[in-house]
Each structure stands twice: as C-alpha cells, then as structure tokens.
Amino acid sequence: MELAIDIQREEISLLVDKAKEARKLIIDMAASSTGCHIGGSLSAIDLLIGAYSKYVQDPNTLIILSKGHAAAALYAALHVYGIIKDNPADSYGKAGSLFTGHPNHKLSGIPFATGSLGHGIPYAAGWALAQKMKQTNGLGIVIGGDGELQEGLCWETAQIVQAQSITNFVYIVDCNGGQNDGYVHDISPLRNLRQRFEAFGFAVKEINGHHFEEILAAIEPDPDRPVAVLANTIKGKGVAAIEGNPEAHYVKIPEKLAHKWKVNLS
Template structure:
C-alpha cells in the first residue's frame, strides 16, 4: 500500500493554511484516496470503481467542510460508492485505520455499502435515494434546534431516477431548508449503461430551480470551487442549494475514465499497480 498523508494535523488547524496550501493538501488527499480505491478494486470482491473515483473530489471537499466542527453532516446517498467514502474518510483523518486491506472481509465494517459502524458514517445507505432525505432531515433538525451546520447529501445522477429524491426536494423547499445542500455527482453513468441512454436528465438545473432550489453548476473535480461552494454556513438562506457537479466516471485512472464498464471492477495486483502509478 502507498503511505497515506498525515491528514489529521491539517484538519486540526485549517486556518493555518493559505488557500493554495489548502488546495494542495486536498488534491494530495484526493490522489491518495484514488490509489486506495484501486487497492479495493484489487481485492477478491472488487468494488464500484467508476463511481467511487468520480465522487472522490466532492467527498474530500465536503468532509473538509464538515471538519469545521459546526455540526455539518455529510451523507453519501450513492452508497454503492462506499470504497470512495472509506478512502476519503481515511485520508481526511477520520478513520483510524487503512480500510483497503479490510474492505469486504467478513467481520469488517468496510462493507460494499456504508453503515454507522464506520467512524464518520451516521446513516446507512444502500438503497438509492434514501441518503437525500437523511441529509434533509439532519438540516431540518439543526434548524429547529437553532443550531449551525449543513446537511449535505451526495447523490449520483442515475440516482435521480428515484422518486424519493424529488419528494425530498419538494419538502426541503417547502420547509425553506437553506442549510440543506444536495450535490449531484453527474458522471453520466449508472449500473446498466449511460444515463442519457436510459433516463435522460435534460435541463437538470432548471428542474431543481423549479423545485425552489438555488442552483450552481460546477466542475466536480475542481477542489477549489467545491470547497468555496460548501464553505458558507447558509444560516440566513431560505432556499436549499443544488450543486450539479460534472464529473468523469473512473476519474484519475486513464484506462477506465468515462467508461460505463468501470461501474464495478475486480482487477489483479499487477493491474492495480499500473493504475496507481497513473494517478497524479
């Protein structure tokens, strides 16, 4: 395994870093996390590689936001990308152990979908769509208690085919949950192929706006932009925020970037080493 960065010291004192220094640290974490995901794909069980790699920058930025300690909760609603979440939690200093050698082992908490036995995971997610209302409910609880912090849900674009997502959006807008943030990992792929071929999402920004959301479209691999978008406390906002993050399935591994076949991958150690060397 590649040695992991000493991330916890950074999280303990983020104010000591300049903007460029912080982005350098977050970028290094993202690269290290991608190598760990590849290690998990090289386990006997394999993993959901493509979506784990596409969502990693979003998770790194969201976990950095949560490290402010104001009660912000990050929920990975696309729970099949658990390998990406475990890697992001580890390089962010939240997990005490490297999850890659333990991924999928009997008795290990690092299962194919995340659950609350894993440090940093409050809600179990597996059935698509369920993490979005968890995060909205967290945001509502913080607001009712006059407490700071966001409820951040990270969902996939294929996941938006679940009606529960849109029911939650309707409730979040009606309840004026300005502290609810839904980030869409828009990598264009899903289990059975490409989203555009299965259930297209035309004018997705307009759809969220029609539900009463503030909407931002961004590069889902631009850590500086992502951290800036998630930095505010939104305590005075009255409209939920949808961040549509354009991403690349399999990001960071040229052999699988943009390929629907990267959705679930099992590889041998030789190929894993090749892929890890290609990650920058």
C-alpha cells in the first residue's frame, strides 16, 4: 500500500512540474509579438496536463481542445510531453509559423482545428461514437469552456451523446467564470449546471480543476453513462496579478514582465 502511495505521489509531482513548465511557455507566448489568450490558457493547462498523462499511457485516447482560443495551453502541453518537439514560444503567432492563434491540425497531436466555439464537442463525440461502432476501447476527451456553453451546439451534441449511449466520452468544462466580455454570471448565468448535464444522462463530477488527484480520477469513463467534469478553475491561475480577472482574457506583455511572472509562478 505504501509503495502504491509513493508511486502516486511521484506521478502527481511530475505532473505539477510539467504544469509549471507549461505555464512558463504560455507566459512566453503572451510576450510574443501578438500576445495570446493567457487567462483561459492558464486556467485550462492543468486539465490538459492531466488528460495527456492518460494519452501517454493509452494512445487510443483522443483529446480535443474545443475552446481553441486557448491554443497556447495546448501547444505548451504537447511540448512538455514531447509530442511537439519545437518550442511553441519561439515562433508563436509569427507569419508562416504553424503555432497559430487557434489549434493547427498540421501539428502532431492535434486531430482537428478548433476555434469556432462549440465545434470541438461534436468532433470528440463523433470520434468516440466511431470507436464504439468499431468496438475499440478508444476514449474521447474534450475540454471546453463555461462561456462556450452559451453555444447551442454543445447541448445538441449532449443530446446525441445521450441518444447514442456514447459512454466512452468525457466532456471537461473549464469553469473559470470568465469570457471575452466579462464574467459568465453577468452575461449568461449557468444555473443548475450539474442538473442540466444530469438531465442529458451524464454522470457529473465536480472537481478542483487545479488538483491533479481530482483531475486524474475524474477523467475515467463511466461504463454506463458519458461523463461531464465540471472543473472549477481560476482564470490566469499561477500569475497572481491576473488571477480571476476576466480582463486578462487576451494580453500582450513585455518580456521584462514575463520574466517577473515566471519567477513568481505559484
């Protein structure tokens, strides 16, 4: 038992280190000539790091970032896992670079280009349904945002997932409370979100989206139902100056400030 606990602690420690490395890359991309969507990237990075730890163990896992404006987080996660060799911060946003502002399917580990909010959800669900029809063990994991749930396509897909009993499907919602124009609760409040997903037949798990123990446990599929993970996160997590601030949705910062943020990462 003690050996198993030690192994788990070591695994969690490695994930924490990867997440910190990825956060530094995201900050560097915010210091690029174009800047990046730093707030949502920092809130989602732990979810991506946790999801890709499962992918590394089982490559028959598909991971899609539906909130594609957080591409900086996706590139950072793929790089720290060695799936993408080039450092994305070196050319992010530059003319001719594959590291574009939304996920580029020409890069390793990115099966679909996303960016139009809501579209990544049916991509993942359709892939998961195909795996079910082929009787494989493929698991489809999609990471979306809470503001993204204002898109009707998210709920249309939930209806299909229920109707087709797509149980090899995990929908992670990055609930950071912010979107482009402000706070989600001021724009389109998500009341009774757990009950909404339960009404569509999902097994719902509410977690702290920055605790890897909870993330790893939550992304396990349910044999009888699709899974919705409501991950409570902090926009701008790790950079005290912008944590919880919806105005940090997209920023361009000077290199001096980027250095300060990286040194003081929490």
